[in-house]
Amino acid sequence: MDRSVNDSSVLVSFINDFVRVLEARGIKYALVSGFVAIAHGRSRGTEDIDVIVEKLSANEFESLFGALASAGFECIQGGKPGELYADYLAENSSLRFVRAGEFVPEMELKLSKDALDEKQLAERTKLPLTGLPFYFSTIETNIAFKEELLKSPKDIADSRHLRTVYEGEVDEGKVGRIKTLIRKYRIR
């Protein structure tokens, strides 16, 4: 079996090609969750890259869907953007995109659904330590989600990893404020 690919280009070009479609349409996005930890050297596998995208209307999504298809991406849940929007995005559920005909990786796309997501998009940032040119949600946001909402052993380890990488730089007040928002919007 050919395992000669020993650089990150497969992954980076996948994300780059996807977000370039978003950026070309002026759509704001932020990469969140597991990939943030992986981009900081966390040694664990994931099959999907989570991305939050600003709110889109059904028509705007249909247009984006066409642009993604033109760029070589397909949605594994189906090919009818109107139905995908109504069945998934409008219900605050995600859509998963892959390069046409391929298995992994997947880009798991969700639309912003509340003030917390809006805050993530408003505060999105590039993280020079990753060496990647993409927008991420802030380190404080990722730590807060992992510690307050997700809480699996994997997520807690991700959080410890990020805290170690950014030792002395994490704004604990901000982490606390985001945790408060998480309790308000996501834990009921």
Add this chain to the structure above:
Amino acid sequence: MAAKKFDFAGFWAQKCRTDFKKCQREVFRFNDAQNALANEFYTRLARTPQGRRKISALKGIRAATP
């Protein structure tokens, strides 16, 4: 209305049954890319004494993770 449920595990299992070699090749390639990304990160971090100290601390987390 509740969001439509999609059987992702079943979908990919069917795909892999159809073309296992392709599935395996892509998963390995993607895992390799993730490992390469981590190596590139550590290479950058290792350029400073502070970064090298963080690498030691990060290895402790990895060892303790189930």
